[in-house]
Amino acid sequence: MGDMMTKRISKGLLAGVAIATAIGGFATPAFAQRDPAYAAARSAGQVGEKMDGYLGIVGPSTPELRRLVNDINIKRRAVYAERAKATNATLEEYALTAGCQAILATAPGEKYQAPSGNWETRTSAPPMRDSRCP
């Protein structure tokens, strides 16, 4: 009887976990959208993609922009660290590679950092990137 109870409970638990996983999977879609404040700052050219794989403030800095940029960069760093470990690379190597790709993915009008260190506005032409970028 005790054994039956345990079996029933563990079965119920398993089912619960499965349901929770399914709901969790639906609740957080794989391709989440940018935060509206971030999207606005990006298209306004207040923030731009740096060569090192992180976001930078382009014009005058404000506490709001700093908070937004720091928040995203902390999240990016966590993702880079995880993927760097998975691919046997260093954090800097992975971040720089992601920087290459992030600059390539900028839309016309958005800001990015050129190899000279200056901020450039993306046009329809390919962006100026580090010579090592693929």
Place this chain on the structure above:
Amino acid sequence: MSAMTNGKLTDRARAATSLAMQGESKARRFARMAATMFVSLGLTGCITVNAPEEPIVIELNVNIRQEVIYRLAEDAGNTIEENADIF
């Protein structure tokens, strides 16, 4: 002649142990002193290292090779797509 060879007739002398007894020249003694001074100066001299005023910045990016970036490119591209909210 016989007195010279007979040990008993002359007083026993102490061996010339001190430098003064050996008749070291003044020039030699000065050289020794100078050498000693040089050695002791060398032992007591300190090496002072002053910390630079500017912080030392090491550019890690310089060491990252192109082949590493090529290897990671596909994975990094996927990571950006999968985390579109922070890119």
